[in-house]
Amino acid sequence: MIYNFLFLVATIPVALAHDNGLGLTPQMGWNSWNKYGCNISANDIISAATSIKEKGLLDLGYEYIVMDDCWALKTRDPVTKQIVPDPSKFPNGIKNLSDSIHDMGFKWGMYSSAGKYTCAGYPGSLDYEEIDATTFASWGVDYLKYDNCYNQGRSGTPSESFKRYEVMSKALNSTGRPIFYSLCQWGEDGPWNWASTIANSWRISGDIYDNFNRYDDRCPCESFQCIGLQGFDCSVMNIIRKALPLSQKARDRDGWNDLDSLEVGNGGMTYDEYVTHFTVWAILKSPLMLGNDVSAMSDQDLSIVSNRDLITINQDRGTQPAxxxxxxxxxxxxxxxxxxxxxxxxxxxxxxxxxxxxxxxxxxxxxxxxxxxxxxxxxxxxxxxxxxxxxxxxxxxxxxxxxxxxxxxxxxxxx
Amino acid sequence: MIYNFLFLVATIPVALAHDNGLGLTPQMGWNSWNKYGCNISANDIISAATSIKEKGLLDLGYEYIVMDDCWALKTRDPVTKQIVPDPSKFPNGIKNLSDSIHDMGFKWGMYSSAGKYTCAGYPGSLDYEEIDATTFASWGVDYLKYDNCYNQGRSGTPSESFKRYEVMSKALNSTGRPIFYSLCQWGEDGPWNWASTIANSWRISGDIYDNFNRYDDRCPCESFQCIGLQGFDCSVMNIIRKALPLSQKARDRDGWNDLDSLEVGNGGMTYDEYVTHFTVWAILKSPLMLGNDVSAMSDQDLSIVSNRDLITINQDRGTQPAxxxxxxxxxxxxxxxxxxxxxxxxxxxxxxxxxxxxxxxxxxxxxxxxxxxxxxxxxxxxxxxxxxxxxxxxxxxxxxxxxxxxxxxxxxxxx
Amino acid sequence: MIYNFLFLVATIPVALAHDNGLGLTPQMGWNSWNKYGCNISANDIISAATSIKEKGLLDLGYEYIVMDDCWALKTRDPVTKQIVPDPSKFPNGIKNLSDSIHDMGFKWGMYSSAGKYTCAGYPGSLDYEEIDATTFASWGVDYLKYDNCYNQGRSGTPSESFKRYEVMSKALNSTGRPIFYSLCQWGEDGPWNWASTIANSWRISGDIYDNFNRYDDRCPCESFQCIGLQGFDCSVMNIIRKALPLSQKARDRDGWNDLDSLEVGNGGMTYDEYVTHFTVWAILKSPLMLGNDVSAMSDQDLSIVSNRDLITINQDRGTQPAxxxxxxxxxxxxxxxxxxxxxxxxxxxxxxxxxxxxxxxxxxxxxxxxxxxxxxxxxxxxxxxxxxxxxxxxxxxxxxxxxxxxxxxxxxxxx
Amino acid sequence: MIYNFLFLVATIPVALAHDNGLGLTPQMGWNSWNKYGCNISANDIISAATSIKEKGLLDLGYEYIVMDDCWALKTRDPVTKQIVPDPSKFPNGIKNLSDSIHDMGFKWGMYSSAGKYTCAGYPGSLDYEEIDATTFASWGVDYLKYDNCYNQGRSGTPSESFKRYEVMSKALNSTGRPIFYSLCQWGEDGPWNWASTIANSWRISGDIYDNFNRYDDRCPCESFQCIGLQGFDCSVMNIIRKALPLSQKARDRDGWNDLDSLEVGNGGMTYDEYVTHFTVWAILKSPLMLGNDVSAMSDQDLSIVSNRDLITINQDRGTQPAxxxxxxxxxxxxxxxxxxxxxxxxxxxxxxxxxxxxxxxxxxxxxxxxxxxxxxxxxxxxxxxxxxxxxxxxxxxxxxxxxxxxxxxxxxxxx
Known part of the structure; x- marks a missing residue:
């Protein structure tokens, strides 16, 4: 028997499958990758957050500032085994940056990978989960985007993937700090079937790119039932096709299908295409993570991501995706x-x-x-x-x- | 060499592969989910059983009254680790309800999941199999429907699924009480290939819904050779297509392909469609579990599920499905x-x-x-x-x- | 680099990958199942062997008499744990039958399953491999057909299947008696990729039936790249399609793709169809195991399986299949x-x-x-x-x- | 998030995922198999290297001379367990040959298999990795082509394959000698997803043959998403189709998609077809390993593999494939x-x-x-x-x- 939503809206108290108390609605915020890639610094992040707040987006709910890959030195501290922030990018350290972000009213997110390295080749957290979770908690981290690169072949069955991601889940929980746990595992091994007890959201496909429907060889899968290579440069329509059967798997006590960050504002699509992109992301209750340079955003693009009616639907408590x-x-x-x-x-x-x-x-x-x-x-x-x-x-x-x-x-x- | 039925009807004594002595014919009965969902209570179950008996369905063989999900409190007893029945729904406890059902001449069935939670978010039996089997036996349970939600990634290969479901099989057998063991694992990992030594029946697809042939995105698989997501809202024709190659795998000494509960009486199909539904379920020797409100059933719908000739074929000893x-x-x-x-x-x-x-x-x-x-x-x-x-x-x-x-x-x- | 036959015919001495010294050419013989099914007895086997010899088929190379399923009692000896021959079928035991078969000039083959039960529900050898191998050797067995029923979910990956079949391989070898080891695992998990170091031949599909090209739902796979259910009632053309890509995997130092027993003589195909069946089996270097009632065989059918030219090609040393x-x-x-x-x-x-x-x-x-x-x-x-x-x-x-x-x-x- | 090349060319120092310091560009050289197959000897290898040098190919970058299968005796040394070179082929041993190759200015490569046997039936390195790596290092080996035959069922999931190939990776590294590690695993289980931390290159399909586009049953897979049998006799266009989605996975800090050796010079294709073959191999940054008889090469064929412009692109540091x-x-x-x-x-x-x-x-x-x-x-x-x-x-x-x-x-x- 599959849990049928229709019966239960009114009758069941929320049982949080993943027990960190977070993710009652899809996360909203901003991620550094699309704008900065590896060229990040404390100043850049502060500057981005400032723009987001000034544009009124924090008030609309875009509350997580997530700094993606490339924040570390290439090797761990030889004694403590901790990941070391790159001092040229973060001269005052990351705790200081985190405090600043918090002082602005945001929540603070970071990035690592369930692999030997991150996707850009920095130290990954595989087999260092407890050390890294403790470090993140000590820095006041509220959110972890956890990637899948260099995973040492520990994938290919649900059991392999579950076990790998479960280690960090337990490590985060044992810090005592509630940290939103966002799997970036590209839909491999069907996380909608097993991630809800260990995470708050899970990616369902390879990476989005700023295109409505163009097929790109780097995203060879056209269905969620895909093996071998998830890739990137997945178009909006490609991701929508993959997402349609998965609405059944998202709800407050489970977690959210992550269709990947938003491309609105990056210039690759028309107004109507961005409207489709934002509308579908919102009503499928995907996380709404901005992925653009907010400071340089057109008014039209800003109006799209500021649609209060769609945000309200996205954040509506107790409901499943359309x-x-x-x-x-x-x-x-x-x-x-x-x-x-x-x-x-x-x-x-x-x-x-x-x-x-x-x-x-x-x-x-x-x-x-x-x-x-x-x-x-x-x-x-x-x-x-x-x-x-x-x-x-x-x-x-x-x-x-x-x-x-x-x-x-x-x-x-x-x- | 595959066991070819034609040779053997007359010559082989029944060797029960799953050794609880049950399942010589497909189970018949009634399941609470479709009518009550989570809104169950002792009174509701008694009331349903009364209607079933009054309509003559018990005499026709519908003998198992199975109470589905949502009968428990959200947390186990902190000391005994037992699942605790919800006292607001079962003020006299479940043993008392079980006795009443038995007194009416029925057998008594219950529900759990081979996962951390049941599909509706109540405590699941994964890693608590012995405690729960003992509890069920102490309550006089004759039948366990055992679901697949929140399975902690322990699926994806026959070996993973077999091991997970085998634990409860052994736990049930070790109680000394014969308990019909009905897998609700949606056909993942091909239970027709491995479940016969541990169970009496096994589901072969995602959940049925009350529709003859409409494709629904929540049931994306159109063949038994399906991976990734079994889902629900599978139409009658969708399930029939999946069932056709599997007739070879059902017989008394093995167990039965469960095409899911009957929808007759729920109003979503025409008379001719329900005739197809019931006829095919009967002659494929699927379990015949009513899924409707028997008290409110039309005479025409009642006549369908009361077809003695088809029930006789369904219950014919020693034969395989058409x-x-x-x-x-x-x-x-x-x-x-x-x-x-x-x-x-x-x-x-x-x-x-x-x-x-x-x-x-x-x-x-x-x-x-x-x-x-x-x-x-x-x-x-x-x-x-x-x-x-x-x-x-x-x-x-x-x-x-x-x-x-x-x-x-x-x-x-x-x- | 894949071993390319063309270079090597002349230059490489035979290195037996499976080291029992057998299988330098595909096995030839007769199997009891198609004629007798479970209705076997010592007399029947002797009678069949007598006909085969009288028709000149032993001289043509059909040397293995293989008795299939149903020769045992339903339970092992409670003390020795050995499988017990059914005394009503074998009043003088199986060693006596084996001696008689040997005295006629044949080799003697038997059957078991790498499962809890055989396909017909008799004791299987899974987890009893050493006991059973020792028993077989003590009876003078020269050949083991080893089936796949009731395998307790130990399949689904090459590793699971290899390990399960390897146990019996080692057990047979450790008896000191060379016993031809014939896997009947229906092509699951690609035995052509892993069986050559542990066995002499391996089935590549579900069971054949006596039909040239009719699709039957019980054999749902139409390609060797098939998962979920191998089944039976596979037509000659179905099996040929599956076999074509696999010729590369058969040779003397590896073992043989087993396309299943011959149906010639069973009456379901025309002369031309049986000619196709026998010709392709012969030149693909499949085992040639008769599956019919030789005593009642027509002269025309006998002429097909007696084609010396094709048998010569099938048994040609040092060559691969066409x-x-x-x-x-x-x-x-x-x-x-x-x-x-x-x-x-x-x-x-x-x-x-x-x-x-x-x-x-x-x-x-x-x-x-x-x-x-x-x-x-x-x-x-x-x-x-x-x-x-x-x-x-x-x-x-x-x-x-x-x-x-x-x-x-x-x-x-x-x- | 997938590492997007565009951002990073300028900003990321090379982090060698596989830490032997090699493979900053695709390997170039010559492999003995296509010309000699098993008929190799010290003299043949020296002769081939001489031709390659004389034709100017060493100066163009074809620096690895790799001797393929069949160099050993059929059994290991009973005492040391080392593989023993065939003294009839290598009367002065392999160290001597290695020295000669080095003296000519080449690097020296050898071959083994991650299996019980090599593809041609010689001793494989599975479970002898440390012994063999030590032997190879002692002989001055600079490159290991490591095959997949007779792998004892240790494949079918990324985890199984990774673990099997990782053992040799560690063994090679622990010798202290930098040895280029070239996986010949035919693309099974998606090595592009897991091999980069343990190897320098990985094959992506079954073996090439000298044909532009003819389908051959021995290469039944037409996509990289293929299971069951990789085979050989894969045409140039077959391999190109498989390679297209995989460009994203090759770069200096990861390793290279190996499209298999070159067929230029073997006579099976037209000039235009060889131009396509060489051009695509070069710009997809496949290894460029000659597979022909260089001494007998036509000027036209030599001109193809000597195209400096394409070699320059293939060897261009810091770039990914087209x-x-x-x-x-x-x-x-x-x-x-x-x-x-x-x-x-x-x-x-x-x-x-x-x-x-x-x-x-x-x-x-x-x-x-x-x-x-x-x-x-x-x-x-x-x-x-x-x-x-x-x-x-x-x-x-x-x-x-x-x-x-x-x-x-x-x-x-x-x-």
Whole structure:
């Protein structure tokens, strides 16, 4: 028997499968990689956080500042075996940086890999989990992004991967400090099946890149049932296809499917494409981690990641991701109908147009409420979450979606 | 060499591979989940059992009353480590409920998971197998449905799954009480290849839902050769496709392919669709576990699950499931010819029409008896097991089947 | 680097990878299952052996008489833990039967399973390997067919399967008696990759049945790259498709791909189909194990399995199987060109017509000798190994093949 | 997060994942197998090295002389357990041969297998790793090609393969002599995911053969995501298809995807086909190991493997392989656009024509610089690396490619 969400919203108290008390909603924040790569420093991080706060994004919930790879020296301290921050990048050390970030009102995240090295070749935490967790806790770390590079062949079965990631989970918990534990394991060995008791979120594919639908040989998998190489340069549509069957696995007491950081603001997609990207990430309850240079962000891009209605849905307590009611071939791609119930009884409904053709479609309420037929007969008021236009709905709603665009509504019961 | 059933019906005494003495025929009964979900109580269970008995279903063989998830408190007893029944749901405890069920003439079944938690987040039995088996036996439990949620990555190879489920098998056996052991492991790692020495039945797919053939993203697998995510919302036709190659693996000395509980009575399918559902479940010798609110069941739905002729075939001792003699594309779906020999020399023959078109088909006796050519030349009398009409058969029999319907006959030798 | 046969025929002494000194050529003989199933007795085996000898088949090389499943009591001796022969079937014990078989000039083979039970539910040898090997050796056993049923989940990776089958290999070797070790593991986990150091032959698919090309749901795999269920009722063409890529893995110092017993004489195929079956088994250097009632065999069927020319090729020392030079779609199926070099410099060339259409085809010598271009320019004399007609070949040879038939020649250099 | 090359060229010092200090660029040299197979001797090796030097190939970088299988006696020394060189082939021992090779200015490579036997049946190093590594070091060995035959089932998961190959890695390192460690494991279990911390290069497919695109049943895998049998007789196009997604995994601090030895000079392909073969091997940064009889090489073939421009790109420090920007169906095959940045800011751009039709194609600079859009707007000068013709490029470049041919340019910024 699979736990069926519909029965249980009202009746079950939250049982936190991973017991650090975090992850009741998907994490929100910013990650340094896309802007800085390895060129990070204390000043850069402070500067980025400042922009994020000034743009109002902290107030909207983007609370984790996560510094990615390349913060360390290439070798551990020969005596303590601790990872050593690069003093040229962090002249006052990382605890000092962490304090500054905290003083600004943010939470502080760091990065390591469940391997011999990090992906960029710095010391990894495999077989050093307790030392590193203790170090992170002593620095006031609130969040760990934990990667999969150089894993010494300890993957290929759920058991191998679980055991490798479980060690750090226990190490983090035993520090006594609640540290959000974010697996970056690319979906290998199906973490949606086993990560919920040890982590707060788990990546489901190779790395995103700033493209809507272009196939790239470096991301050879087109389904979540993929073996051999997860890679990177996975397009938004590639990741969406992988994510659709996995909505069933995300909820507050389990954790979240991580579709990877946001590309909004990086310039590789059109406005409509970024709207699709952000809308789907939000309603599938993916973590919303900004991945751009916020200081240089256009107003239009800022408006996308600042959509309060979608953030509210993403952060709605006690609900699961929307899931696809159908996927249909259309033009040169697919269209997808997504819907999901919200905690106050409202619904989110979206039509994703993966195709390069304009789409006009009558969405049937029987499809929207396919699990909940009684709702199909109710009268709803639909508010478009990008235009804020409101319409009354009965039986069907007409969707007009631009190429690569998405239309999304919040349905409320008509009084 | 694979054990070929045809040789052996008459010559081999039953060697019980799983040695609890149970499962000589597929289990029949009722499971609480579909009606009550987590909203269970002693009174509800008693009430359901009362209806089942009053409707005559106990007399027809539906003997196991199985209470599914959510019967426990969220934490084990800190001293004894036993799972504690929720006193608000079971004010007199579970032993008392078990006694009442037994007094009504039923057998009593319960639920746990081979994981850290049950699917709904209650304590699971992984690493507590002996304590829990002892508790179940002390409560007079006759049947354990044993789920797969939160399994801590101990899956992905037959060896991992076998070892995890074997622990509870041994624990149940060591109680001295015969307890029917029903694996709910969704077909992961091919239980048909390894479960027969430790269990009485094993699920072969993700969870059924009350729909004939609609694809749902939450059940992404379309074949038994599936990895990554078994899910739920699997349609009747989805499960039938997965079951067809597995008939070879079910027999009395091994155990049964569990196609999941019945949806008859839950309102999501037409009469013809429920006829297909029940007929195929019966002749593939799946467990027949009611999953509906029997007290509110229509007479028509009751007549389906009360079909004595199909129940007789399902419970026929010493025979294997029917198997598909061919599968052909037809209209928008497939049609399937199933046949199988019964213990008295009769045969069951069925034509499943998965398509939304009416079907008229001349079924060749050469196909029906493809393993037993000599029978194809005999004269048979065929009785339709839904209309009770009888016809004489030679060479072929004409089948008229409604969309999504199934016609099934019992063939007897013409005198 | 893969060992390339072409270099090495002349230069390498035979290094027996599995070191029992047997299996220098594929085994030939007879197996009891297809005729007797579980209804075996000492008298039946003696009677079968007598027929085989009388028909001249022993002289042709069919030397192993192998008694399959069902020879034991259902429980081991409680004191010695040995398997006990069924005294009703073997009133004088098995050693006595073995002696009789040996006195007739045959070698004596028996059967067990690397599982808790045999496929028919008798005691299996898993975890009793040393006891059983010692028993077999004490009975004068020369050959063990070792099955895969009830393997307790110890499969799914090469490592699991290798370790399970290695135990019996060592046990047999430690008896001091050379016992041909024939794995019946249905191709699970790719035995062609790991069995050669522990066994003399290995099955490559689920069980054969007496049909040329009919798909049966009980044999759901259509490629050697198959997981989940090997099954039985695999047609001749199903097995041939699986075998084609595996020719590279069979040779004297390794062992043989076992395509399963022969069905010739069992009545399910036409003469041309049996010709294809026997020809391909012979030139792919599969074991040639008769599986029929030899006493009731037609002269035509007897002539097929008595083809000295093909037996000579099958038993030709120091050569590998023919392999497919191409496979092409034709009519409703495929046609296959096979060729291979023999130890005296001759070649075997065959065209398999899987289709139900008559085939006339000009076979190019460039294709036949695609690895050995210099041979394509030589002049050859071709003798048809079924009609004995001889023709001179240059550049190409014309093949006329009946539906489902095969034409096979031995090419000799023209003087 | 996957390490993205673009950020890091300039900023990261080389961290050698496999810590023997070798493999900063792909290895170049010659391997004995294709010419000599098992017919090797000290004289043959010396003779081959002499030719290679005389033809100027050592000066071009072909520095490793690697002697493949068949150099040993069939049994180890019973006392020391060392592998014993065959005295009939090496009358003065292997140390003497090694000294001679070194005296000529080459480095010296040998061969073994991570199995019970080598592929040709000689003693393998599995479970003798330390003894053999010590022996190799004592003989002055600089390079070990380490094969996968007879691996005793220790494969099928990354963990099994990693552990098996790690033992020899540690053994080689502990000798104190830097020995280039070249895995010949045919891509099983995805070595690109785990080999970089233990080896300098890893094969990615079954063995190459001297054919451009013919499918051969002995190489049944058509994708890197392949299980069950890697085989041999893999065509150039088969290997290229497997290699395309793997470019992301090769770099100096990790190691190299080994596409197998070169076939140039062996006579099975046309000039244009060899040009494709050599060009793609070079720009994908595969090892360049000659596999032919250099003494008998035509001037044309010699000119191919002597292309200094391509060798320079192959050996360019600090850069990753080119990767495919797109693959398109064309005629009876595919065409592939490859490009990659070089260490001085130049780019290599190539169009591979897998089809048997002549191809004229306008290559868009937007595609070439798809990851680096700013470059697409620059003006480039393109030099054809086979004709040495130079042209100015803006927006697009016209490619005229013969059937099975490849056109490759080095782009430099226009001044």
């Amino acid at each position: 899931y696809s009611k159908w996927t249909k071939n259309y033009g040169d791609s697919i269209i997808i109908l997504l819907s999901g119930e919200l905690s106050n009884g409202d619904w989110v409904v979206a039509l994703v147009n993966g195709a390069s053709q304009q789409l006009t479609y009558n969405i049937s309420m029987t499809d929207v409420f396919i699990d909940n037929r009684i709702y199909a007969e109710k009268r709803w008021v639909a508010r478009d979450l990008w235009t804020n236009e409101t319409s009354s709905v009965n039986n069907f709603i007409i969707s007009n979606v631009k190429p690569h665009g998405t239309q999304v509504w919040r349905f409320s019961k008509s009084s | 198997y598909s003699k061919w599968t052909k594309n037809y209209g928008d779906s497939i049609i399937i010819l199933l046949s199988g020999e019964l213990s008295n020399g009769d045969w069951v023959v069925a034509l499943v029409n998965g398509a939304s078109q009416q079907l008229t088909y001349n079924i060749s006796m050469t196909d029906v008896f493809i393993d037993n050519r000599i029978y194809a030349e005999k004269r048979w009398v065929a009785r339709d097991l839904w209309t009770n009409e009888t016809s004489s058969v030679n060479n072929f029999i004409i089948s008229n089947v409604k969309p999504h319907g199934t016609q099934v006959w019992r063939f007897s030798k013409s005198s | 392999y497919s030079k191409w496979t092409k779609n034709y009519g409703d199926s495929i046609i296959i060109l096979l060729s291979g070099e023999l130890s005296n410099g001759d070649w075997v060339v065959a065209l398999v017509n899987g289709a139900s259409q008559q085939l006339t085809y000009n076979i190019s010598m460039t294709d036949v000798f695609i690895d050995n271009r210099i041979y394509a320019e030589k002049r050859w004399v071709a003798r048809d190994l079924w009609t004995n007609e001889t023709s001179s070949v240059n550049n190409f040879i014309i093949s006329n093949v009946k539906p489902h038939g095969t034409q096979v020649w031995r090419f000799s250099k023209s003087s | 990767y495919s920007k797109w693959t398109k169906n064309y005629g009876d095959s595919i065409i592939i656009l490859l490009s990659g940045e070089l260490s001085n800011g130049d780019w290599v751009v190539a169009l591979v024509n897998g089809a048997s039709q002549q191809l004229t194609y306008n290559i868009s600079m937007t595609d070439v610089f798809i990851d680096n859009r700013i470059y697409a707007e620059k003006r480039w000068v393109a030099r054809d690396l086979w004709t040495n013709e130079t042209s100015s490029v803006n927006n697009f470049i016209i490619s005229n490619v013969k059937p099975h041919g490849t056109q490759v340019w080095r782009f430099s910024k226009s001044s």
